[in-house]
Amino acid sequence: MGFSCGIIGLPxxxxxxxxxxxxxxxxxxxNFPFCTxxxxxxxxxxxxPRLDKLAxxxxxxxxxPTQITFVDIAGLIRGASKGEGLGNxxxxxxxxxxxxxxxxxxxxxxxxxxxxxxxxxIRDVETxxxxxxxxxxxxxxxxxxxxxxxARSQDxxxxxxxxxxxxxxxxxxxxxxxxxxxSESEHIEExxxxxxxxxxxxFVANVSEDDxxxxxxxxxxRLVDRLAKYAADCNAPITVISGQVEAEISELPREERKxxxxxxxxxxxxxxxxxxxxxxxxxxxxxxxxxxxxxxxWTAENGTKAPGCAGKIHTDFEKGFIRAEVxxxxxxxxxxxxxxxxxxxxxxxxxxxxxxxxxxxxHFRFNV
Numbered sequence: 316m317g318f319s320c321g322i323i324g325l326p327x328x329x330x331x332x333x334x335x336x337x338x339x340x341x342x343x344x345x346n347f348p349f350c351t352x353x354x355x356x357x358x359x360x361x362x363x364p365r366l367d368k369l370a371x372x373x374x375x376x377x378x379x380p381t382q383i384t385f386v387d388i389a390g391l392i393r394g395a396s397k398g399e400g401l402g403n404x405x406x407x408x409x410x411x412x413x414x415x416x417x418x419x420x421x422x423x424x425x426x427x428x429x430x431x432x433x434x435x436x437i438r439d440v441e442t443x444x445x446x447x448x449x450x451x452x453x454x455x456x457x458x459x460x461x462x463x464x465x466a467r468s469q470d471x472x473x474x475x476x477x478x479x480x481x482x483x484x485x486x487x488x489x490x491x492x493x494x495x496x497x498s499e500s501e502h503i504e505e506x507x508x509x510x511x512x513x514x515x516x517x518f519v520a521n522v523s524e525d526d527x528x529x530x531x532x533x534x535x536x537r538l539v540d541r542l543a544k545y546a547a548d549c550n551a552p553i554t555v556i557s558g559q560v561e562a563e564i565s566e567l568p569r570e571e572r573k574x575x576x577x578x579x580x581x582x583x584x585x586x587x588x589x590x591x592x593x594x595x596x597x598x599x600x601x602x603x604x605x606x607x608x609x610x611x612x613w614t615a616e617n618g619t620k621a622p623g624c625a626g627k628i629h630t631d632f633e634k635g636f637i638r639a640e641v642x643x644x645x646x647x648x649x650x651x652x653x654x655x656x657x658x659x660x661x662x663x664x665x666x667x668x669x670x671x672x673x674x675x676x677x678h679f680r681f682n683v
Contacts, residue, residue: 319384320593321412325439326430328420329521329558334387336561337586355387361594362587363612365644369603370610372651381601381612383593386412406450414515414596421538422523436542447511452487455480476502515596517552518542519589527557528580554592556585600673621669625679635681639665644674
């Protein structure tokens, strides 16, 4: 199962620069609006030192990390919900992803044109949010009309759905995204599944090279601080990246990147932090299969039962699931090998109702 995170924002905020560094895909990145029209996509390995450690202990011939797909979506502008700037096409691209990384410009540079003439991160965020909310409002109103007709025929379920839609419409009309709408209705997931503002969202502050290692202060006055305060008020995560720095890092040989990061005072690159933030935003976990041939990381949503995780490897594993032989990551590392884990009695046999945990090392037993 693939997981995708769409990179959105106004034109010229650094989306494609960040995407290029992220995926080394060399997407077009120019200093004018609408440089990106068709979305570029790139699958990016999720950095996980646990995988390397397991491969080392098991003597695995190769490592296969789990991946997340990033989609570089063209810059939106005011009026996108009404079709301005090819808005309908771009909004459709957002609808197709699982989560959203909203890139916001938090640097001053007279040589980089801003579509509104000056840099204001909160205004920029609100411009995008307004267009997404207006698009969602139109979608909800169409659903409302559909269920209104059914409700007139005394359809009980339609009346319940209509009540939810009324609340959702009022919520969006107040300028609030759908992901913050609360409802106990069993229909809410279905009703919001195609809404743009229901997507899990994180903010990406694109800062100058001097601020690459900065820590945002919600009480501060810098551009990045103002965005951090906004994100905190929205209960949304924020990642700080310098697109300029990341572009430079991506051009360096891999063995030189660590030294460059050390010079900047960074433990991880901004892109690694973005990948991890996107992975967390999607509420994902990683489990492992380990052996002499390969150490393999696999992705599943938190809360997935053992058979569902087995199906991530092969559908036959899920269909014929018998049991899962599970070792916790810490137990494996402490013991040093699978043999020693078994000797220590730390290998568990789990059935169909076992909920997989992040870091589990597993052998699935199945029969088809």
